[in-house]
Amino acid sequence: MKxxxxxxxxxxxxxxxxxxxxxxxxxxxxxxxxxLYASTKNIDALVNGTIRYIMESSTSQxxxxxSAIILSQEAMGGDAVLRDGVxxxxxxxxxxxxxxxxxxxxxxxxxxxxxxxxxxxxxxxNVDAASGTDSxxxxxxxxxxxxxxxxxxxLVRQYQFTYAKDKxxxxxxxxxxxxxxxxxPQPRATVGAIYxxxxxxxxxxxxxxxxxxxxxxxxxxxxxxRGLLARAFLTQENWDSAAVxxxxxxxxxxxxxxxxxxxxxxxxxxxEWIWGHPQATDQNLGGASYFGYIDVTPPTGYRSVMAxxxxxxxxxxxxxxxxLFKPVxxxxxxxxxxLKYTKFVNxxxxxxxxxxxxxxxxxxxxxxxxxxxNDIGGAFDALNELRVKRSLPGLLNGSLTQxxxxxxxxxxxxxxxxxxxxxxxxxxxxQRTLVRTPSAEILKVPRADGSFRDVPLKGHHQLKxxxxxxxxxxxxxxxxxxxxxxxxxxxxx
Numbered sequence: 001m002k003x004x005x006x007x008x009x010x011x012x013x014x015x016x017x018x019x020x021x022x023x024x025x026x027x028x029x030x031x032x033x034x035x036l037y038a039s040t041k042n043i044d045a046l047v048n049g050t051i052r053y054i055m056e057s058s059t060s061q062x063x064x065x066x067s068a069i070i071l072s073q074e075a076m077g078g079d080a081v082l083r084d085g086v087x088x089x090x091x092x093x094x095x096x097x098x099x100x101x102x103x104x105x106x107x108x109x110x111x112x113x114x115x116x117x118x119x120x121x122x123x124x125x126n127v128d129a130a131s132g133t134d135s136x137x138x139x140x141x142x143x144x145x146x147x148x149x150x151x152x153x154x155l156v157r158q159y160q161f162t163y164a165k166d167k168x169x170x171x172x173x174x175x176x177x178x179x180x181x182x183x184x185p186q187p188r189a190t191v192g193a194i195y196x197x198x199x200x201x202x203x204x205x206x207x208x209x210x211x212x213x214x215x216x217x218x219x220x221x222x223x224x225x226r227g228l229l230a231r232a233f234l235t236q237e238n239w240d241s242a243a244v245x246x247x248x249x250x251x252x253x254x255x256x257x258x259x260x261x262x263x264x265x266x267x268x269x270x271x272e273w274i275w276g277h278p279q280a281t282d283q284n285l286g287g288a289s290y291f292g293y294i295d296v297t298p299p300t301g302y303r304s305v306m307a308x309x310x311x312x313x314x315x316x317x318x319x320x321x322x323x324l325f326k327p328v329x330x331x332x333x334x335x336x337x338x339l340k341y342t343k344f345v346n347x348x349x350x351x352x353x354x355x356x357x358x359x360x361x362x363x364x365x366x367x368x369x370x371x372x373x374n375d376i377g378g379a380f381d382a383l384n385e386l387r388v389k390r391s392l393p394g395l396l397n398g399s400l401t402q403x404x405x406x407x408x409x410x411x412x413x414x415x416x417x418x419x420x421x422x423x424x425x426x427x428x429x430x431q432r433t434l435v436r437t438p439s440a441e442i443l444k445v446p447r448a449d450g451s452f453r454d455v456p457l458k459g460h461h462q463l464k465x466x467x468x469x470x471x472x473x474x475x476x477x478x479x480x481x482x483x484x485x486x487x488x489x490x491x492x493x
Contacts, residue, residue, distance in 0.1 A: 077423025
């Protein structure tokens with residue numbers, strides 16, 4: 001943990017000092033030591049810096065902060081295809097770098113998340129003694145608890161199998177107090193212990209954030225906390241609590257109208273974004289950005305994350321989302337033969353915002369939880385609420401059996417949440433096998449003389465694990481590896 005402590009403080013001071021006007025606070029970059037925690041104004045800036053660090057820290061072009069986790073979890077699923085030979089997440093798509101503990105990505109994912117946790121621990125430990133009002137202290141502690149819980153929930157789902165499989169399995173080290181150069185490295189806590197801490201943090205944050213009115217959507221508020229609780233309870237298969245918290249989380253965030261779905265998912269002003277990260281042009285870091293990989297519309301750029309043709313087959317005619325698929329039949333286009341999916345389109349000035357939580361996700365958590373509780377009517381109602389907003393007719397209540405309804409809701413999660421980081425977590429949560437099937441579709445590409453030539457519509461090309469074995473449930477290849485640097489420095493792992 002020495003490495004985490006030393007790198008963290010300076011990084012967050014730097015980010016806090018570089019704040020833009022639409023972020024809430026920008027302190028002087030000269031603050032050191034206890035000055036950081038002397039006032040709620042300074043701590044507010046530190047919270048802001050921590051959020052920016054989560055979203056914008058980068059050790060390389062292909063590690064754009066938390067977005068790199070989102071993209072990795074999509075690349076390791078079955079509905080996204082990484083273009084062969086294109087920079088970015090191709091090795092992740094092939095399960096090479098997640099399983100190799102010597103890669104820079106393995107080191108980045110582990111260290112940057114533990115830096116966030118240590119910063120939250122410092123805020124939680126010091127905010128009560130800061131100068132400022134009781135409300136300011138309460139709101140800041142609530143945000144730090146929410147961010148710590150968010151990070152631990154990510155970690156435990158990256159580095160171990162799902163809670164329902166074995167809550168006593170070794171998860172990740174648990175730190176709830178600030179570290180220093182003399183801190184003792186901790187062993188891996190159980191999955192159950194990590195979830196207990198996540199839920200305890202979120203319950204406390206829920207109370208502390210009562211009455212908190214944020215001015216920027218990247219700050220966690222009470223709705224965000226309840227959405228994180230819904231995610232945690234869903235993974236624990238605590239269906240009652242998941243449904244209740246999901247419904248609470250989306251209060252005040254109505255589902256967007258169909259036309260809004262076509263605007264590129266790049267602005268936190270979208271009515272159903274519960275949590276998102278706004279950025280200015282210079283904060284997208286050029287190629288080291290989420291949109292640098294998932295936006296396939298610009299004439300240049302990586303454009304590496306494509307949709308699988310079998311994913312398009314999940315959509316029925318009339319669905320507004322189906323209009324976003326564009327097979328490339330232009331022989332002058334470098335993407336000839338690929339299936340573009342234009343859900344995510346960067347802003348013209350390259351300042352696209354990053355979505356972290358939407359009410360659509362909460363509707364689907366509510367629907368799935370109610371279906372598993374055999375509240376069939378409630379599940380149909382929730383699912384149909386989303387379908388109508390995607391220009392689809394509602395399903396007739398009772399037209400599907402309980403197992404069929406659950407499967408339809410899970411398909412809807414795939415259709416609705418593509419590109420938002422849920423592909424791999426759902427494979428692990430459901431303990432299912434990754435499914436990748438080669439494309440058999442053919443494009444008719446016009447020739448200059450008016451005739452056509454056949455061009456295969458490209459799809460999956462990594463169809464086995466690196467050891468050439470078939471995909472199976474609960475494979476170690478689905479888990480991220482603890483970096484060798486951490487193993488060498490922590491004898492308790």
